[in-house]
Amino acid sequence: MIVAIDGPAASGKGTLGRRIAAHYGLPHLDSGLLYRAVALALIARGGDVHDASAATAVAQALDPQMLGDPALRGPAAGAGASVVSAVPEVRAALLDFQRRFAAEPPGAVIDGRDIGTVICPHAEAKIFVTAAPEERARRRALEFAGRGEPADEASILADILARDARDMGRAVAPLAQAADAVLLDTTTLNADQAFAAALAIVEARIGAPSRRAG
Ligand code: CDP
Numbered sequence: 001m002i003v004a005i006d007g008p009a010a011s012g013k014g015t016l017g018r019r020i021a022a023h024y025g026l027p028h029l030d031s032g033l034l035y036r037a038v039a040l041a042l043i044a045r046g047g048d049v050h051d052a053s054a055a056t057a058v059a060q061a062l063d064p065q066m067l068g069d070p071a072l073r074g075p076a077a078g079a080g081a082s083v084v085s086a087v088p089e090v091r092a093a094l095l096d097f098q099r100r101f102a103a104e105p106p107g108a109v110i111d112g113r114d115i116g117t118v119i120c121p122h123a124e125a126k127i128f129v130t131a132a133p134e135e136r137a138r139r140r141a142l143e144f145a146g147r148g149e150p151a152d153e154a155s156i157l158a159d160i161l162a163r164d165a166r167d168m169g170r171a172v173a174p175l176a177q178a179a180d181a182v183l184l185d186t187t188t189l190n191a192d193q194a195f196a197a198a199l200a201i202v203e204a205r206i207g208a209p210s211r212r213a214g
Pocket residue numbers: 007008009010011012013014015016139140143186189190191192194
């Protein structure tokens with residue numbers, strides 16, 4: 001079983017992905033970490049995230065061990081990720097890892113921007129999670145504050161809006177709701193309510209008569 005979760009920045013994809021994966025005993029991949037890792041590795045070696053060929057070389061040599069680095073969660077990695085992720089060769093270099101992760105039995109829960117549209121178009125369940133930008137900025141600010149990091153809500157909102165625009169506007173694998181994805185707006189839901197709603201979506205999909213018959 002593959003569950004694909006897509007949505008804009010700080011919509012709660014990762015949190016939902018982790019909880020759904022734990023519920024079904026499936027491995028979870030936060031695909032955003034791949035793009036964050038490319039950006040961070042590039043910055044660490046003094047490179048420029050706007051240098052497409054340097055970003056491609058880093059993506060092609062990416063060590064998946066890097067995905068555990070806590071620095072990946074910071075805003076610099078997020079902003080850099082949305083620049084390098086617009087480079088088609090960077091996306092191509094990271095495709096194989098994601099497809100192999102999904103293909104491994106017993107399945108996977110993967111969250112990102114293009115999971116339901118490009119990486120796993122045949123996923124059993126697809127959720128497109130969203131929330132109002134102001135609410136997403138509020139959540140991310142709380143998260144940063146909880147880690148003792150600077151958390152200016154206005155600049156977080158500006159970063160989120162810029163990232164959404166870049167992710168939706170790019171030519172290759174833009175952020176978009178797959179035709180067969182179910183929209184989940186969590187603006188007025190807490191994390192537990194969002195999890196319950198997401199679980200109901202997955203259950204409805206995997207329990208659907210057409211699937212049971214097949
Ligand atoms: O992965 P993504 O950037 O989409 O979001 P996240 O890191 O999973 O979630 C951002 C923050 O929102 C986390 O601190 C969650 O606890 C919180 N949150 C949520 O995920 N869902 C809600 N309905 C309410 C809050």
